[in-house]
Structures are given as C-alpha cells and as structure tokens.
Amino acid sequence: MQFSDLYQDISTDAWQKATQIKLLICDIDGVFSDGRIYLGNNGEELKAFNTKDGFGIKALVNCGIEVAVITGRHSQIVQQRMTSLNVTHIYQGQENKLVAYEALKTQLNLKDADIAYIGDDGPDLPVMEQVGFAVAVNDAHPLIKRIAHYTTLMPGGFGAVRELTDLLMLSQNHPLATTGSST
Numbered sequence: 001m002q003f004s005d006l007y008q009d010i011s012t013d014a015w016q017k018a019t020q021i022k023l024l025i026c027d028i029d030g031v032f033s034d035g036r037i038y039l040g041n042n043g044e045e046l047k048a049f050n051t052k053d054g055f056g057i058k059a060l061v062n063c064g065i066e067v068a069v070i071t072g073r074h075s076q077i078v079q080q081r082m083t084s085l086n087v088t089h090i091y092q093g094q095e096n097k098l099v100a101y102e103a104l105k106t107q108l109n110l111k112d113a114d115i116a117y118i119g120d121d122g123p124d125l126p127v128m129e130q131v132g133f134a135v136a137v138n139d140a141h142p143l144i145k146r147i148a149h150y151t152t153l154m155p156g157g158f159g160a161v162r163e164l165t166d167l168l169m170l171s172q173n174h175p176l177a178t179t180g181s182s183t
Contacts (some may be wrong), residue, residue, distance in 0.1 A: 003170050007153045007163055014150040017133040018171035022114040024060060025101065025127070026080055027162060028071040029136055030120035034157030047077050050157055050163035056165030057085045066108060070100045074121050080177055101127045118164055119144055120156050135164055 003010055008124065010018075020161065029035050032053060038046035057067055068089030069082055082090050091100035113132035117124065120140040128134035128147055136148035137156035145151050152160040152168070168175055 001170070001176070003086075003167055007168060010150060010167070012158050014133070016169055017149055018038060018116070020113055021065065021116045021133055021172075022167055023066040023108060023110055023116070024168065025068045025070055025104070025105070025117045025131070027117075027119045027121075027124050028069055028074060028075075030140070030156040031118050032069075032081075032157065032161060034155070035120070043074060045077065047075070048157065050159055050162070051082050052159045053165075054081075054102060055160035055177065057087065060165045060168060061086045062177065064174070065168060065172075065176040068104055070094050070097045070127070072097070075149075096126075097123060098126045098130070101130065106134050112148075116164070116168065118152075118161065125150035153163070 006134060006138065032049055032089050034046045040046065042156060061067055066089065067087045068091065069078070069087060070091045070125045071078060071097055078092060091106055096099045114131050115131045116133035116135060117127050117131045118135040118137065119128055120137045121144060123143065124144060124148065128144065134148045136144045136151045137160040139155040154160040154163050169176055
C-alpha cells in the first residue's frame, strides 16, 4: 500500500526524512485538538480529541517509535489523554519549547535528524526549524506551512496526527494497525 493511495503525494525528500524518525513530538492545541478551548461556567476546561489520532499514536508506540508532547499550556486533560495513549514524555507549560526539545533529545540520545515535530503556530517554529522532519497540520499558520517538510491533508484535531503516524509507519515498513483500542 502506498501512502499516496491513502492521503496525498509526498516528495521523495519528505519520505526519506520520515524513514529516519525515532521520536515524534506533537503540539497539543491545534494539532491533537482543533485549537478551540471550551470553558464551562465553573471554570472547567474541555478539549475534544480525535480517536483516530489516538489509535495512530498507540500503533506508532507499538512499532517502537517514541512519542512526546510539548505544549505551552498546562492541563490535566492533556495529562490524562496522553497517559491513556502510552505517551510517557509529556512536557506541559513550556513557553520555550526548545528547552523541552533539547532535554528530550539528550535524554533519548537522539540527533535532530531522528526527530519529527508536528505543529500549527508560532510557538512551534523554533523546534520545527531544528528537527529532521517538520510537519504542519493543514490549517496551520502560513509561517509554519512555509518551513514544513510536509503539510498534512487533514486539519488539526481531525486526523492530522493519524495521517502522520501512518506516514511514519509506512515509510519504515511497518504495517498499518487495524486492530486495537484508541481509548
């Protein structure tokens, strides 16, 4: 099965970069979610997550590719969701995402070329300029799309993460998962 049969054409350069990835780092708001934050009358915060993205993350972890999130906000919802997806590297409240990025790179003994990052807006730019494979969601800010090696067909919160996990699995000759749970 070819990636372009499922989503869209991809450049040879982007495909080659995907084959090298050992760690996927994701932003949350605008990537795992559609970027909207729902606030209740009693101060509770709600976010919607796509189960397809969750399924893709679990499948990627099962293939041996590490997954991390780096987000500028802090939310118990994010902690809960990422833990349920077996994501162990969760960095919240990171105004300067490069600090968390460098810590992860050192902790996992990786090079920039081993790391992919998917983002959607300005705070993601410094990390995206460092990584080996920078990915923008379809509805990302134009500055982010400009520096991305690949822009997803799907928008943030609506399967963009799943598209990227499928790309990473196919480029590294892992079968796409068809069974399991996204929680």
